[in-house]
Amino acid sequence: MIHYCETYKKNGYILSLDQEKAYDKIAHNYLWHTLRKYRLPLKFIQKIQRLYRDAQTIVSVNKVLPQVIEIGRGIRQECPISCLLYDIAIEPLAESIRQSSLRGFRIQGLDKQILVSLFADDTLVDMNKNDNKETLAIKNFCEVSMMKNQKSCQWAQKNIETT
Numbered sequence: 001m002i003h004y005c006e007t008y009k010k011n012g013y014i015l016s017l018d019q020e021k022a023y024d025k026i027a028h029n030y031l032w033h034t035l036r037k038y039r040l041p042l043k044f045i046q047k048i049q050r051l052y053r054d055a056q057t058i059v060s061v062n063k064v065l066p067q068v069i070e071i072g073r074g075i076r077q078e079c080p081i082s083c084l085l086y087d088i089a090i091e092p093l094a095e096s097i098r099q100s101s102l103r104g105f106r107i108q109g110l111d112k113q114i115l116v117s118l119f120a121d122d123t124l125v126d127m128n129k130n131d132n133k134e135t136l137a138i139k140n141f142c143e144v145s146m147m148k149n150q151k152s153c154q155w156a157q158k159n160i161e162t163t
Contacts, residue, residue, distance in 0.1 A: 001105070001114065001126045010105065011129040019090070022121035023082060024074040026089045028052055031075070034089055048085070051076075086121065094118055102131045 005012060019025070028049075035045045055071040075082045075089075097116045104115030104126050117124050127133065 001124075004105070004107065012105065012127050012131070013129075013133075015125040015127065015133060017093075017123035017125065019121045019123070022090075023077055023086060026075055026086065027073045031085060031089050034092060038088060038091070040088075048081070051079070083120070087118075090118060090121075090123070093123070097125055100135050102135060103128055104131070 001014060004010065032045060032049060035048065052071075052075075056068045057071055058065055058068055075085050094116055102115055102125070104113040105128055106113050114126050116126070125133075
């Protein structure tokens with residue numbers, strides 16, 4: 001995108017959405033709701049729920065084992081299906097960006113605008129100089145998905161300025 005803007009003298013900026021420790025932040029109830037929203041088969045959803053039902057952990061501090069901690073959020077780091085579950089969980093944010101009034105960039109020869117790209121837990125929003133980042137529903141998404149904490153869902157901006 002930066003190369004395109006420099007080559008064709010387009011101004012804009014890129015918002016990089018930081019979903020720090022994203023796998024740890026997804027609330028299970030939000031995930032179940034999202035799986036239902038995308039009309040995944042009920043039997044599939046129930047099997048995923050069984051994987052997470054009664055999930056617990058124990059943290060050893062100075063070789064002392066405290067009480068068992070119930071896990072009500074997060075998806076398993078090493079599970080083969082976790083990446084897909086995260087993709088489904090983050091898709092409502094991508095949809096809201098695609099359906100927003102943001103224009104992004106139109107590139108000749110492409111049917112759709114260039115606006116949002118997602119890879120793993122990295123989200124980039126390509127915005128032209130007239131787009132208003134305040135139209136993004138990031139805060140709403142963070143609250144609904146329970147991903148909000150002091151460092152989650154922050155954004156960084158890189159200007160794409162040409163002369």
